[in-house]
Amino acid sequence: MNITQIEAAAARLQGHARVTPLLSSPFLDEIAGRRVFVKAECLQHTGSFKYRGAYSALSALATETRAQGVIAFSSGNHAQGVAYAARQHGVPAVIIMPSDAPKLKIANTRAYGAEVVLYDRATEDRDAIGDALARERGLTLIKPFDNAEVIAGQGTTGLEIAAQARAMGVEAADVLVCCGGGGLTSGIALALEAHAPGLRARPVEPQGFDDVARSLATGTAQRNSTMSSSICDAIVTPAPGLMTLPLMQRLCGPGLAVSDDDALRAMALAFSRLKIVVEPGGAVALAAALFHPDQIAGDAVIAVASGGNVDTDTFTMALARFG
Amino acid sequence: MNITQIEAAAARLQGHARVTPLLSSPFLDEIAGRRVFVKAECLQHTGSFKYRGAYSALSALATETRAQGVIAFSSGNHAQGVAYAARQHGVPAVIIMPSDAPKLKIANTRAYGAEVVLYDRATEDRDAIGDALARERGLTLIKPFDNAEVIAGQGTTGLEIAAQARAMGVEAADVLVCCGGGGLTSGIALALEAHAPGLRARPVEPQGFDDVARSLATGTAQRNSTMSSSICDAIVTPAPGLMTLPLMQRLCGPGLAVSDDDALRAMALAFSRLKIVVEPGGAVALAAALFHPDQIAGDAVIAVASGGNVDTDTFTMALARFG
Numbered sequence: 001m002n003i004t005q006i007e008a009a010a011a012r013l014q015g016h017a018r019v020t021p022l023l024s025s026p027f028l029d030e031i032a033g034r035r036v037f038v039k040a041e042c043l044q045h046t047g048s049f050k051y052r053g054a055y056s057a058l059s060a061l062a063t064e065t066r067a068q069g070v071i072a073f074s075s076g077n078h079a080q081g082v083a084y085a086a087r088q089h090g091v092p093a094v095i096i097m098p099s100d101a102p103k104l105k106i107a108n109t110r111a112y113g114a115e116v117v118l119y120d121r122a123t124e125d126r127d128a129i130g131d132a133l134a135r136e137r138g139l140t141l142i143k144p145f146d147n148a149e150v151i152a153g154q155g156t157t158g159l160e161i162a163a164q165a166r167a168m169g170v171e172a173a174d175v176l177v178c179c180g181g182g183g184l185t186s187g188i189a190l191a192l193e194a195h196a197p198g199l200r201a202r203p204v205e206p207q208g209f210d211d212v213a214r215s216l217a218t219g220t221a222q223r224n225s226t227m228s229s230s231i232c233d234a235i236v237t238p239a240p241g242l243m244t245l246p247l248m249q250r251l252c253g254p255g256l257a258v259s260d261d262d263a264l265r266a267m268a269l270a271f272s273r274l275k276i277v278v279e280p281g282g283a284v285a286l287a288a289a290l291f292h293p294d295q296i297a298g299d300a301v302i303a304v305a306s307g308g309n310v311d312t313d314t315f316t317m318a319l320a321r322f323g
Numbered sequence: 324m325n326i327t328q329i330e331a332a333a334a335r336l337q338g339h340a341r342v343t344p345l346l347s348s349p350f351l352d353e354i355a356g357r358r359v360f361v362k363a364e365c366l367q368h369t370g371s372f373k374y375r376g377a378y379s380a381l382s383a384l385a386t387e388t389r390a391q392g393v394i395a396f397s398s399g400n401h402a403q404g405v406a407y408a409a410r411q412h413g414v415p416a417v418i419i420m421p422s423d424a425p426k427l428k429i430a431n432t433r434a435y436g437a438e439v440v441l442y443d444r445a446t447e448d449r450d451a452i453g454d455a456l457a458r459e460r461g462l463t464l465i466k467p468f469d470n471a472e473v474i475a476g477q478g479t480t481g482l483e484i485a486a487q488a489r490a491m492g493v494e495a496a497d498v499l500v501c502c503g504g505g506g507l508t509s510g511i512a513l514a515l516e517a518h519a520p521g522l523r524a525r526p527v528e529p530q531g532f533d534d535v536a537r538s539l540a541t542g543t544a545q546r547n548s549t550m551s552s553s554i555c556d557a558i559v560t561p562a563p564g565l566m567t568l569p570l571m572q573r574l575c576g577p578g579l580a581v582s583d584d585d586a587l588r589a590m591a592l593a594f595s596r597l598k599i600v601v602e603p604g605g606a607v608a609l610a611a612a613l614f615h616p617d618q619i620a621g622d623a624v625i626a627v628a629s630g631g632n633v634d635t636d637t638f639t640m641a642l643a644r645f646g
Contacts, residue, residue: 021344042598275365275631277598308598312646316639323635
């Protein structure tokens with residue numbers, strides 16, 4: 001992986017992915033005790049950065065390969081990103097989801113034009129179903145993070161951050177990134193290394209699911225002990241990616257972890273002060289910027305708001321408790 | 324008023340006002356039956372387009388005049404725009420508000436650095452208080468819409484729409500604008516006349532408060548019969564502006580009016596499909612685009628989401644009823 005791949009992805013995404021704004025508010029600066037900039041990637045197509053990686057991967061395929069279609073395993077943001085990018089390329093997408101996935105996510109993924117194949121988590125083997133379908137139809141698997149073109153696509157977020165931070169006069173700062181498998185974090189880190197060496201990417205995870213932070217601290221890949229019961233479901237993965245961890249080890253600062261309540265509180269502040277809708281998993285970086293100022297150095301901090309696909313009940317609860 | 328004033332305002336606003344994104348969603352296109360583009364001006368500094376006009380007016384003042392400070396009558400978005408623009412210029416701002424204005428709006432205006440002077444609506448004369456203060460301290464009054472530099476500042480929104488629509492391949496469309504006194508509508512109309520002649524501005528108002536639509540239809544200035552009881556309070560004014568109405572008469576298409584429920588429904592869709600927070604008065608243009616498709620021509624429509632300063636209770640109610 002290198003910067004050339006990210007720049008090539010940016011060229012392919014030109015005119016397709018949105019250049020999302022870098023937002024700020026004096027009210028947030030006051031809470032954090034430093035200037036806070038928020039990369040509003042929740043405003044990306046399909047409501048999260050995942051569209052960038054999906055479009056990058058699809059656009060990098062050979063035309064004949066792509067024409068046969070793509071397949072992905074996801075019940076969340078990656079599914080919607082792959083479905084919409086496939087539709088824009090005019091090729092079929094199959095998304096494998098557990099049958100107990102939220103109805104709204106299934107409906108949205110279908111509405112973006114994908115064929116959703118449901119499986120029973122208790123009795124069926126997801127990989128076997130996917131492998132059989134892929135072989136039968138010649139579909140290409142788009143992995144959510146361990147794929148160079150996906151990482152390159154997510155890295156285009158970092159190219160924009162580098163340019164936007166410079167325009168704001170920010171030359172040195174931590175760039176806090178909501179981190180699951182590490183595709184967004186490692187992609188941004190690579191982009192910053194080349195284009196804004198004073199900016200340093202740092203992963204932010206939910207407390208209790210900080211496999212990346214522990215992997216960076218110990219020098220070896222660590223797993224989460226459980227996958228269940230985080231409100232930040234969008235960024236909970238069992239372990240760092242095989243491709244992403246070495247990149248993060250080479251380029252990232254220490255990881256941070258925030259509580260569910262901090263994520264909800266950050267969502268309420270993003271509502272009132274930035275006028276954006278952020279999902280819990282997409283709010284952990286802003287939460288770290290606002291509520292863990294002692295773990296951050298410098299007079300400015302940049303936080304990526306990575307997604308906004310939150311249901312009404314969860315959002316209303318965040319406003320009721322912290323609005 | 325002419326395009327030169329808007330272009331001069333744009334030069335002064337450069338690096339200060341945000342270039343807000345033009346958003347879209349295939350889900351909204353499907354509801355409207357045509358492509359829908361949303362100019363997300365709720366993401367502007369202070370949460371509404373009013374910052375543009377305020378900054379434009381302040382930056383156009385002679386240095387010595389500006390240094391003495393500015394004054395405005397407003398309990399809403401204009402107050403916050405003037406307060407923040409004054410702070411950025413390092414000059415004092417006095418905002419005259421009724422003592423029964425929402426506490427949050429008073430607190431926000433103060434937090435942006437303004438001195439808030441409260442008056443009793445029942446017993447005191449707002450204009451007399453303002454005049455006395457202005458004379459005593461040499462303050463310059465910044466009117467909310469009947470001011471050429473304010474209209475020019477709001478018109479910079481139209482310059483951005485012209486460029487962004489062209490980049491999206493939209494050459495002909497109605498541009499629906501949430502309309503109170505008409506500063507934003509007339510400014511955008513002037514910008515489009517010069518830079519995107521295929522785009523036509525049209526005012527959108529709350530039903531029952533459609534003074535501008537009726538003024539355009541009858542050819543003479545019409546007043547609203549009441550000022551009370553619209554959820555779209557941010558854009559309810561007694562009558563069109565003296566400067567803005569002739570501009571709208573010359574340049575705008577027919578006005579539209581939407582119900583409070585349509586505004587709330589549009590807010591819920593902006594939440595779920597665009598991930599932006601829009602206030603009721605800022606949602607009427609999107610509501611018209613989505614729910615009055617028969618009153619619009621062409622295969623694309625552009626709606627300005629003019630502000631996002633909505634309290635938690637109102638937003639939660641919109642999601643509960645229409646989310």
